[in-house]
Amino acid sequence: xxxxxxxxxxxxxxxxxxxxxxxxxxxxxxxxxxxxxxxxxxxxxxxxxxxxxxxxxxxxxxxxxxxxxxxxxxxxxxxxxxxxxxxxxxxxxxxxxxxxxxxxxxxxxxxxxxxxxxxxxxxxxxxxxxxxxxxxxxxxxxxxxxxxxxxxxxxxxxxxxxxxxxxxxxxxxxxxxxxxxxxxxxxxxxxxxxxxxxxxxxxxxxxxxxxxxxxxxxxxxxxxxxxxxxxxxxxxxxxxxxxxxxxxxxxxxxxxxxxxxxxx
Amino acid sequence: xxxxxxxxxxxxxxxxxxxxxxxxxxxxxxxxxxxxxxxxxxxxxxxxxxxxxxxxxxxxxxxxxxxxxxxxxxxxxxxxxxxxxxxxxxxxxxxxxxxxxxxxxxxxxxxxxxxxxxxxxxxxxxxxxxxxxxxxxxxxxxxxxxxxxxxxxxxxxxxxxxxxxxxxxxxxxxxxxxxxxxxxxxxxxxxxxxxxxxxxxxxxxxxxxxxxxxxxxxxxxxxxxxxxxxxxxxxxxxxxxxxxxxxxxxxxxxxxxxxxxxxxxxxxxxxxxxxxxxxxxxxxxxxxxxxxxxxxxxxxxxxxxxxxxxxxxxxxxxxxxxxx
Numbered sequence: 001x002x003x004x005x006x007x008x009x010x011x012x013x014x015x016x017x018x019x020x021x022x023x024x025x026x027x028x029x030x031x032x033x034x035x036x037x038x039x040x041x042x043x044x045x046x047x048x049x050x051x052x053x054x055x056x057x058x059x060x061x062x063x064x065x066x067x068x069x070x071x072x073x074x075x076x077x078x079x080x081x082x083x084x085x086x087x088x089x090x091x092x093x094x095x096x097x098x099x100x101x102x103x104x105x106x107x108x109x110x111x112x113x114x115x116x117x118x119x120x121x122x123x124x125x126x127x128x129x130x131x132x133x134x135x136x137x138x139x140x141x142x143x144x145x146x147x148x149x150x151x152x153x154x155x156x157x158x159x160x161x162x163x164x165x166x167x168x169x170x171x172x173x174x175x176x177x178x179x180x181x182x183x184x185x186x187x188x189x190x191x192x193x194x195x196x197x198x199x200x201x202x203x204x205x206x207x208x209x210x211x212x213x214x215x216x217x218x219x220x221x222x223x224x225x226x227x228x229x230x231x232x233x234x235x236x237x238x239x240x241x242x243x244x245x246x247x248x249x250x251x252x253x254x255x256x257x258x259x260x261x262x263x264x
Numbered sequence: 265x266x267x268x269x270x271x272x273x274x275x276x277x278x279x280x281x282x283x284x285x286x287x288x289x290x291x292x293x294x295x296x297x298x299x300x301x302x303x304x305x306x307x308x309x310x311x312x313x314x315x316x317x318x319x320x321x322x323x324x325x326x327x328x329x330x331x332x333x334x335x336x337x338x339x340x341x342x343x344x345x346x347x348x349x350x351x352x353x354x355x356x357x358x359x360x361x362x363x364x365x366x367x368x369x370x371x372x373x374x375x376x377x378x379x380x381x382x383x384x385x386x387x388x389x390x391x392x393x394x395x396x397x398x399x400x401x402x403x404x405x406x407x408x409x410x411x412x413x414x415x416x417x418x419x420x421x422x423x424x425x426x427x428x429x430x431x432x433x434x435x436x437x438x439x440x441x442x443x444x445x446x447x448x449x450x451x452x453x454x455x456x457x458x459x460x461x462x463x464x465x466x467x468x469x470x471x472x473x474x475x476x477x478x479x480x481x482x483x484x485x486x487x488x489x490x491x492x493x494x495x496x497x498x499x500x501x502x503x504x505x506x507x508x509x510x511x512x513x514x515x516x517x518x519x520x521x522x523x524x525x526x527x528x529x530x531x532x533x534x535x536x537x538x539x540x541x542x543x544x545x546x547x548x549x550x551x552x553x554x555x556x557x558x559x560x561x562x563x564x565x566x567x568x569x570x571x572x573x574x575x576x577x578x579x580x581x582x583x584x585x586x587x588x
Contacts, residue, residue: 079445082445086441090439091441094443096434097431105443106446109446111447113429117427
């Protein structure tokens with residue numbers, strides 16, 4: 001479903017801030033894979049997601065989504081293949097637009113936008129039932145501006161928006177990192193539900209090792225712009241945070257030592 | 265001296281000027297509706313309007329004088345405004361020039377272009393010789409025409425910004441990152457928004473030149489400030505009257521209404537015999553005050569000073585009298 005072939009990306013090349021963010025990264029995702037991505041700060045996790053989403057062009061290598069080479073496509077053209085949820089809850093929704101208007105924007109992802117009415121009555125019924133399933137009370141607030149929602153509600157709404165048009169690939173970029181633990185758990189629960197119901201191919205970046213182990217069928221660990229560990233199936237199910245930390249030290253020769261990871 | 269001043273002011277002269285103020289206010293209401301698209305929906309402070317307003321007036325006058333039908337002349341004016349907006353959008357989206365500077369560049373360029381169109385600094389449009397849509401000769405007709413144009417425009421804008429494309433323009437102004445993720449080409453949406461906005465502004469320039477009976481290369485100078493005044497006055501009044509019940513059509517109506525209020529206020533200022541040279545200074549002050557009001561209101565609700573007063577825990581306040 002997703003093929004990343006030997007991509008490279010260096011930020012600010014030739015300057016004092018030069019940073020090699022992706023260094024010959026390759027990865028293949030099969031249909032229905034739910035991959036969790038972990039790694040230290042600056043390992044290239046978000047950079048990989050941004051490369052796939054087309055936030056900027058890569059320096060070298062190819063990216064294929066469902067067999068289509070998207071390496072040369074700008075972000076807005078790749079959008080038709082991708083559902084995305086961001087770390088910052090503010091990023092995923094338009095604050096000054098109503099909940100139903102946000103959903104209607106997402107419902108037309110990848111389609112041409114002409115002079116047809118922005119939200120139709122038929123759509124509204126569909127959104128109502130989908131919002132009801134979220135169980136957050138949003139179904140009664142469809143004409144409320146998205147900016148009035150809490151962080152967790154906005155992330156849940158963004159998740160719904162990302163999957164309204166079934167994407168070839170769902171990209172979750174630390175989408176629970178800005179939420180309190182209880183809300184984060186709720187959003188993850190919704191994530192699991194939506195992913196399994198729609199059989200979505202998913203990549204989820206997280207700082208939380210426990211989440212990375214309990215969710216998905218495959219786990220990859222990144223370090224210095226490359227994948228250093230790729231575990232799936234039964235082996236992943238039996239993983240513990242302790243094993244992951246140990247493996248990280250073995251492979252990278254460094255300690256996986258940010259407070260966030262230890263506390264988690 | 266004071267008595268001489270007061271005895272020279274009569275309420276009748278204010279009332280006599282009122283219809284003309286309303287007519288001009290409606291024309292500027294059209295302009296404010298155009299500006300609203302960039303200023304509020306696209307979040308783009310577009311200074312092109314000072315130029316495109318004069319361009320609209322210049323083209324309307326020149327084509328009418330050369331025997332064009334007034335509607336066709338206005339249509340040509342709108343087309344010219346659309347082009348001006350596209351140039352500003354090109355500067356910003358394709359060449360990476362910051363929004364405010366893009367607008368200023370187009371505005372300055374239009375000054376020369378407007379001189380070319382007019383063949384000089386200004387050109388008269390004799391009201392009795394041509395079949396105009398509105399003029400200051402017949403103020404009542406001007407009010408009706410201006411009101412109708414505002415109404416039609418508000419309806420069209422309400423419809424358009426409810427469509428898929430209009431929603432995409434609004435989303436682009438609100439959250440570019442989200443818009444891109446939903447497959448919106450935000451550069452194109454900005455171009456479309458700027459084009460429509462400046463087309464409407466040029467239309468108002470065309471109306472104004474008919475009303476005043478001439479086009480002048482400086483007729484758009486300070487237009488953005490007057491347009492902003494109309495938008496902000498309309499928003500403040502609309503918020504006070506409707507509050508939470510405000511919808512999009514209400515917002516647009518109050519923007520047009522804001523233009524009328526602005527010109528009535530200007531009428532009062534002139535009636536009070538303020539030197540007309542100081543009008544722009546006065547306009548700037550009005551805009552500054554209305555821009556500041558929402559901010560100050562918010563501040564008055566949550567301020568450190570009040571929080572300090574509420575706090576009773578520590579009797580020793582910083583800056584207060586120290587114990588001996």
